[in-house]
Every structure is written in structure tokens, then in C-alpha cells.
Amino acid sequence: MVQQDILLREQAINEINKHRELVAQDRFRLNYHVMPPVGLLNDPNGLVYYKGYYHLFYQWNPLATKHGIKYWGHYRSKDLVNWETLPIALAPSDWFDKNGCYSGSAVDYDGKLYLFYTGNVRNEAGNRETYQCLAVSEDGVHFEKKGPVIYLPEGYTAHFRDPKVWQEGDQWYMVIGAQTVEEEGVVALFTSSDLENWHFHGILAGSNRNGLFDFGYMWECPDLFSIEGEDILLFSPQGLEPEGIKYNNLYQSGYFVGKFDRENHTYANGPFEELDRGFDFYAPQTTIDDNQRRIMFGWLGLPDATEEHHPTRDYQWIHAMTIPRELDLVEGKIIQRPVKELEKLREEEIQQANVKISNETVQLPNVHGKSIELNLNVITNDADLFSVAFGKVAKLSFDKSKKLFSLERKTIKGDRTEIRSCKLDNLKNLRVYLDKSSIEIFLNDGEEVFTARIFDAHNDDSIHFAAEGSIAFDLTKWELKKVF
Incomplete structure (x- = not known):
């Protein structure tokens, strides 16, 4: 050398x-x-x-x-x-x-x-x-x-x-x-x-x-x-x-x-x-x-x-x-x-079966966190607009009439918001990996993916579900362990 x-x-x-x-x-x-x-x-x-x-x-x-x-x-x-x-x-x-x-x-x-x-x-x-x-x-x-x-x-x-x-x-x-x-x-x-x-x-x-x-x-x-x-x-x-x-x-x-x-x-x-x-x-x-x-x-x-x-x-x-x-x-x-091996990260499973939301915004018991996996499987969806907000810095939404998914986040510099979008006919399921300052969202068994860094100055680990109209889904959440 x-x-x-x-x-x-x-x-x-x-x-x-x-x-x-x-x-x-x-x-x-x-x-x-x-x-x-x-x-x-x-x-x-x-x-x-x-x-x-x-x-x-x-x-x-x-x-x-x-x-x-x-x-x-x-x-x-x-x-x-x-x-x-x-x-x-x-x-x-x-x-x-x-x-x-x-x-x-x-x-x-x-x-x-x-x-x-x-x-x-x-x-x-x-x-x-x-x-x-x-x-x-x-x-x-x-x-x-x-x-x-x-x-x-x-x-x-x-x-x-x-x-x-x-x-x-x-x-x-x-x-x-x-x-x-x-x-x-x-x-x-x-x-x-x-x-x-x-x-x-x-x-x-x-x-x-x-x-x-x-x-x-x-x-x-x-x-x-x-x-x-x-x-x-x-x-x-x-x-x-x-x-x-x-x-x-x-x-x-x-x-x-x-x-x-x-x-x-x-x-x-x-x-x-x-x-x-x-x-x-x-x-x-x-x-x-x-x-x-x-x-x-x-x-x-x-x-x-x-x-x-x-x-x-x-x-x-x-x-x-x-x-x-x-x-x-x-x-x-x-x-x-x-990859399937990521299931090894799972701890503390929380299940919520047949969750129904109608023209409201809700937080589900024990469904929050900064290092989690979230799986949502739709049962019925009659909502014109459905969204999942992660703290105060990121929100995923689905506009049913426009067949449009959008991820909105607070900009890394300043207090503005910015949006990225894609087209899909419907919402079947979503799988979300949150990790302290990142989010990866897999839509409809991986048909589309959103990846982003998110930096929350408020350290808010809440998750809010909102619907204009009615939606029902099964939800599972796991805490994910630290390996680094």
C-alpha cells in the first residue's frame, strides 16, 4: 500500500x-x-x-x-x-x-x-x-x-x-x-x-x-x-x-x-x-x-x-x-x-381491524412513532379524498376522482410545502417505513413508491388519518428496532 x-x-x-x-x-x-x-x-x-x-x-x-x-x-x-x-x-x-x-x-x-x-x-x-x-x-x-x-x-x-x-x-x-x-x-x-x-x-x-x-x-x-x-x-x-x-x-x-x-x-x-x-x-x-x-x-x-x-x-x-x-x-x-428480511426489524405489533373513517380526522390508539412500519389494507373506499399525515412535515393523500396520489412535505429550507404526485386508479394498500428523518411509501404492493427525507423541528410522532367521505381499512403497525 x-x-x-x-x-x-x-x-x-x-x-x-x-x-x-x-x-x-x-x-x-x-x-x-x-x-x-x-x-x-x-x-x-x-x-x-x-x-x-x-x-x-x-x-x-x-x-x-x-x-x-x-x-x-x-x-x-x-x-x-x-x-x-x-x-x-x-x-x-x-x-x-x-x-x-x-x-x-x-x-x-x-x-x-x-x-x-x-x-x-x-x-x-x-x-x-x-x-x-x-x-x-x-x-x-x-x-x-x-x-x-x-x-x-x-x-x-x-x-x-x-x-x-x-x-x-x-x-x-x-x-x-x-x-x-x-x-x-x-x-x-x-x-x-x-x-x-x-x-x-x-x-x-x-x-x-x-x-x-x-x-x-x-x-x-x-x-x-x-x-x-x-x-x-x-x-x-x-x-x-x-x-x-x-x-x-x-x-x-x-x-x-x-x-x-x-x-x-x-x-x-x-x-x-x-x-x-x-x-x-x-x-x-x-x-x-x-x-x-x-x-x-x-x-x-x-x-x-x-x-x-x-x-x-x-x-x-x-x-x-x-x-x-x-x-x-x-x-x-x-x-x-x-425485502422480506426487513420483517426482522419488527417489534411491538399493534392491529386495528375494520377501521372506519367518515368525514373526519382521527388519531388511532398507539398508532404513532418515528421508527415504524405501517401496513394499511383497504376494505371499502367511498372517500373523495383520503390522507395520512405524519407529524407536521409530511402528508400522503389520494384524490379518487383525479386518480392522483400526492406526497406533500415541508421544504428542507424554510416553511413552504412542496408536492410530488403520481397517477393510480385506486388505493388498495399502502406500506410505510418511517425512520427518524426518512419516509418510504409503497403503494398497491409496490406499484408506485415515494421516498423522502423529512425533518420535523417539533419532533412530532403523531399520525392523522382523514377522509372526505367514508373509508374502511385494516391496519397493522410495528415499532422497528435500531440496528445502527
Whole structure:
């Protein structure tokens, strides 16, 4: 290990030790979501099932609560609930990654764990350089950098990053998020037979291609996989303009359902669908586990102007991961469900059967809390408007005539409110995960999802149910234990 690598790791550990007590004092610290020990967390990286463990790496700036130099932090778990902190996987210590070990992926091959990531460099003139790099581990804990395996092709800007690698038969594939010199967001495709020598096949999908019009100036964090015989391309486009209730965050995350032609290296995509309708979801990544489930984590955050106003920055940390979600494809649509293992978090169950609300607002006995799971199954719904309010900072509502679900929250800065919405024909059920300063809402068995950070200055853990008209439902609530 080079001296610079040792120094950078020591700096990170010193920051953890320096701020440990302050971080622990934050009442917005989460109970069961993956968080950084200090500093800033963003994209999930290297999500992989390897030698009996789920490995989750993450973009990490341990030195500040803003974006800057990036490491790869590292957790692992046997059950997606209880997580073990492992040593730093990658530090930005070499000429090819000196300004950041940016996002990437991991694969298990021949008993070794291979990490692919983007090395970010600012040259002497201050211009960006980008390298797709490899690091290898025999044990899944300690990694040896092998250096760049892909250099920037002609026709692209240095916004060329986030390699996602997978294997089909004897063939390895890699997709990379990219920007052309015309400033169009695209996904580039490479193949390899040995994980070290890669052949470039050009653009797989992108803005102004495959029936798309102008669709953003940069596509980040691509991920290509198959479910039920369909080829799903996940990516995070930047530069989309709002269209009614769609694309209202600064940056989006979503997917195509299409067909990947592996012989001709082309992709025929369907329409773009957003993965999450909330305020704080970005850069998702998936993997296949030993049960052949497609598991996804997302960044429970977003790179935007509100980051500087997060109250957790006063305690020297910011951002978290979503809960792990299992993906399925139903009638051409991605369905997201919390993984079954999260049931291990449940404590103190409260059941309310056949709850009836008619033109009123009610609080139900013992149905409150800051770290809970809430399951609501509709029996009958004749309400024109039904809502569930969480403290004073968030409210989910369903307008039956408009077939519109909306999540309203208090803005992170100031006293305004903001809204994100989606269309669904009816309300069958909802499943809510609250965790101190986050909310994840799964509608109709995961047909739509809202994810958001919520910071309640009043520390109000009440939950109010309201209806204009009449609704009846069964409700179950669990307290969820703390694992972090």
C-alpha cells in the first residue's frame, strides 16, 4: 500500500473518531438505514452477493458534508438488516483516481471480487480526466488496485463514468454513463472475455436515439439486467424539463423496458418510467442474490441545492441509502417491494381491524412513532379524498376522482410545502417505513413508491388519518428496532 493511500485512510479514520460523539447526538440519525459514520454518502456502489454476504459499497467523502474527494466506504451483511462496517475499500491515492474514486460495480469471478470504478482526475490545467479502473480482492475485504482498463473514447466528454459489469455465459458486458461531445446523455457499451481487455461497441441507448427526442445532457449510473424475459435499463438522466407531474426533481432516476440484441449490440427501448415519485431518490443499483432475487438500493438523497440546508450537517454527516427492495416486472412495469428480511426489524405489533373513517380526522390508539412500519389494507373506499399525515412535515393523500396520489412535505429550507404526485386508479394498500428523518411509501404492493427525507423541528410522532367521505381499512403497525 502506497504512502498516500495510508495517509488518506488515516485521515478518514481520524474524522470518524473526531466526530463520533457529535454524530451520535443527532436525533435525525436513522435506526435501520445505511448511513456514513461521518461526512457525505451518495451513490450505492459495488452491490454484490459474494461468499455468503451482501456487500454494499458507497460513495463517501469522510472529510466534509459536501461533495468533494470520494472514497469507497464498505458494509456487508448476511441478511440485509444487520450490517458490519469493513475497512475502506478504495481511497483516491493514485494518479488515475487522485480526485475521487467515483461510482462503479462489483462482480464475483473465480472466487475473487472485482471492483470496477471511475477514477476522477483534475489535471494541471484544471480539466477533468476520466479512467475506468479495476481493483481485485481475494477475501472481499482488502483490495489491490490494478489501474485503468478503459480510457476515454473519442466523441465523448470526460463525463464518462459509473461502469456496471455483468456476465452472460462466457461474455462480460459493461455499460457506462456518458455524455457525447454534442452534450447528449447516452449509455456506452463494452464487452470482454477476461475482465481486463475491453472492446468498445459505441452507444447502446441515448438522447435523440432509438425513438427518443432530447432526453438530457448526461446519463448517470446505468444498470442493465433481465426480468421475465425483458431487458431493463436503469439510469439517471440529468437535464430533463418538468412535464406536469413528471420530472419535478432536479435529476431523475428511471428505466426502460426493452430488448438488448446481444449479437448486434443494440437496445430497443420502450418509454421512460420514473422509479420513485418522491423527493429523495437517485443513482439506484441492483444485483442478483443466491435466491435469484433482483435486489436494489438507491441513494436516499439527491445532488441539489437543498443539500446545504440539511440539519444533519450540523452533526457532521449527510445522506443515507434506501431500504433494500426486491424488483419484479408485472405487466411491463417495475414493482418494488421491501425485502422480506426487513420483517426482522419488527417489534411491538399493534392491529386495528375494520377501521372506519367518515368525514373526519382521527388519531388511532398507539398508532404513532418515528421508527415504524405501517401496513394499511383497504376494505371499502367511498372517500373523495383520503390522507395520512405524519407529524407536521409530511402528508400522503389520494384524490379518487383525479386518480392522483400526492406526497406533500415541508421544504428542507424554510416553511413552504412542496408536492410530488403520481397517477393510480385506486388505493388498495399502502406500506410505510418511517425512520427518524426518512419516509418510504409503497403503494398497491409496490406499484408506485415515494421516498423522502423529512425533518420535523417539533419532533412530532403523531399520525392523522382523514377522509372526505367514508373509508374502511385494516391496519397493522410495528415499532422497528435500531440496528445502527
